[in-house]
Each structure stands twice: as C-alpha cells, then as structure tokens.
Amino acid sequence: MAELIEPEKFDIAIKVRGLCNQFGDAVIHENLDLDVRSGEILGVVGGSGTGKSVLMRSIIGLQIPTAGEIEVYGKTLDTIVDEEESRDLRRRWGVMFQGGALFSTLTVAENIQVPLREFYPRMDPELLDEIAAYKVAMVGLPNDAGPKYPAELSGGMVKRAGLARALALDPALLFLDEPTAGLDPIGAAKFDELIRELADTMGLTVFLITHDLDSLYATCDRVAVLAEKKVIAVGTIPELLATEHPWIQEYFNGPRGRAASGSNDALTRADRKS
Numbered sequence: 617m618a619e620l621i622e623p624e625k626f627d628i629a630i631k632v633r634g635l636c637n638q639f640g641d642a643v644i645h646e647n648l649d650l651d652v653r654s655g656e657i658l659g660v661v662g663g664s665g666t667g668k669s670v671l672m673r674s675i676i677g678l679q680i681p682t683a684g685e686i687e688v689y690g691k692t693l694d695t696i697v698d699e700e701e702s703r704d705l706r707r708r709w710g711v712m713f714q715g716g717a718l719f720s721t722l723t724v725a726e727n728i729q730v731p732l733r734e735f736y737p738r739m740d741p742e743l744l745d746e747i748a749a750y751k752v753a754m755v756g757l758p759n760d761a762g763p764k765y766p767a768e769l770s771g772g773m774v775k776r777a778g779l780a781r782a783l784a785l786d787p788a789l790l791f792l793d794e795p796t797a798g799l800d801p802i803g804a805a806k807f808d809e810l811i812r813e814l815a816d817t818m819g820l821t822v823f824l825i826t827h828d829l830d831s832l833y834a835t836c837d838r839v840a841v842l843a844e845k846k847v848i849a850v851g852t853i854p855e856l857l858a859t860e861h862p863w864i865q866e867y868f869n870g871p872r873g874r875a876a877s878g879s880n881d882a883l884t885r886a887d888r889k890s
C-alpha cells in the first residue's frame with residue numbers, strides 16, 4: 617500500500633496536508649493528507665457525503681478550509697496575494713462539475729468560450745470560435761454541436777460538452793466530479809475511453825471523483841479512498857484489494873466490484889501501461 621504522503625521521487629501536482637473542513641457542527645475532513653502525482657489519473661472514491669466534492673472545491677479554491685495546507689504545483693492559492701499569479705495558477709486547471717453544469721442559455725461553443733473570455737478578455741472572436749470548434753472535435757462531438765443549446769443534446773453529449781469546456785484553457789490538471797453519472801454503461805465506457813486517451817495524449821493529471829467501479833478499473837492509475845473524515849488509503853486497485861479495511865473490501869469485493877473487475881479482466885490502467 618502506498619503511503620499517503622509520497623516519497624520524493626514522485627513529481628507531485630497536488631499536495632494536501634492536515635486539511636480540515638467543517639460546516640457548523642458537521643466535521644467533514646479532519647487532518648486529511650493526500651498527494652496527487654503529476655501525470656496520473658487518480659480516482660477518488662468514498663461513501664456518499666464523505667466529502668469528495670468538498671475536497672475538490674478546497675483544492676481549486678472554491679471552499680476555504682477550516683485548517684490545513686494545499687499546494688498545487690508548489691503554490692498555495694490562499695497565500696498568493698498577486699492577482700496575476702493567482703490567475704496563472706487557476707489557468708492551469710479545468711473543472712467539470714457534477715452534471716456537466718453548462719450554462720443553459722449559452723450554446724455549446726459559447727459555453728466553451730466562457731473560460732477563454734474570462735482569462736483572455738481581449739481574444740479575437742474568430743480565434744474564440746476556432747478554439748471552440750477544435751475542442752468540440754477533440755471530445756468527439758459532431759461539428760454541428762457547437763451552435764446547439766444544452767437542452768438539444770443527449771446526456772452523453774452534455775458530458776462531452778462539459779469536458780470540452782474544462783479543456784478550453786489547455787489545462788495540465790483536470791478535475792472531474794462524477795463525469796459518468798447518469799450515462800448508460802456503453803456511453804459511460806466511451807466516456808472513460810475518451811478521458812484516458814486525452815489524459816495520455818495531453819499528459820494530463822486527473823482528479824476523478826466517481827462512484828463508477830468500471831471507470832476506476834478502466835481509467836485510474838491509483839485510487840484514493842475517503843472514509844472516517846480522511847483519505848484512509850491510496851494505491852492501485854490490487855494494492856487496495858490487499859487492505860483489510862471493511863469499506864474497501866465491501867466496495868471492491870462486493871457483487872458490483874467483482875462484476876467490474878471481471879468485465880475488465882481484472883486489468884487496471886496501471887497494469888495495461890506496464
């Protein structure tokens with residue numbers, strides 16, 4: 617089992633130390649530690665309400681933690697006072713929130729242009745259109761998806777459009793919050809494949825929150841497990857299977873876990889890469 621704090625030989629993209637988050641009396645995280653290695657797809661799992669989304673929001677600065685430190689590429693967002701430096705850091709990540717979270721009154725192309733307009737307000741409109749068209753193609757949407765509104769798309773297409781928007785700024789780091797939720801198994805498998813291909817070709821580091829066991833097997837290099845207000849374990853799926861924690865055993869060795877491992881011939885992405 618890998619240590620929660622990585623040895624120095626790994627290049628670390630995200631370093632979380634002693635993270636605490638609390639809402640009123642409800643303690644969500646207590647001294648949570650986690651390292652995300654550069655270039656890996658890290659799956660983040662845990663029961664409902666264990667604080668996976670709150671962890672993601674803390675890393676990207678949308679949630680101010682009660683205590684703890686978070687570094688992204690060696691920089692701590694809340695200690696950056698220079699606005700330009702803060703923008704430089706935020707430009708390095710893309711986020712796909714739960715459900716795609718597209719603006720319903722904007723077309724797909726306009727949605728993709730939102731982060732571009734935010735970070736490059738003087739960008740030429742023609743270039744904005746070109747980049748949007750390129751991102752539409754990149755996520756496997758047809759050309760004519762650009763001028764459509766989210767309500768005109770299928771669920772799978774909405775997810776792809778959300779991914780295109782997350783990739784608008786050519787990020788190094790991609791945050792995905794339950795990207796395959798609500799997709800049928802075939803649509804979900806295709807989306808997993810897309811994430812894996814994009815991560816490999818673009819050299820992305822991916823923080824992937826999911827409940828989908830098939831996605832974990834198909835896409836992740838390692839998996840972090842949230843329980844008891846912290847990350848209780850992180851490692852490859854075979855490493856996690858070797859731990860005796862009851863939640864981990866039930867999750868991976870329950871009927872759904874066994875089905876997922878069978879459907880992937882028990883091969884994880886880490887196995888396939890080696």
Ligand SMILES: Nc1ncnc2c1ncn2[C@@H]1O[C@H](COP(=O)(O)OP(=O)(O)OP(=O)(O)O)[C@@H](O)[C@H]1O
Nearest residue numbers: 639642644662663664665666667668669670671827
């Ligand atoms: N802004 C907030 N104010 C109060 N409570 C919050 C807030 N954000 C999250 N919570 C609470 O924190 C807990 C963790 O929420 P979070 O959304 O991170 O869980 P999760 O692990 O992502 O769950 P799920 O798998 O169901 O999406 C929940 O009990 C939630 O109600």
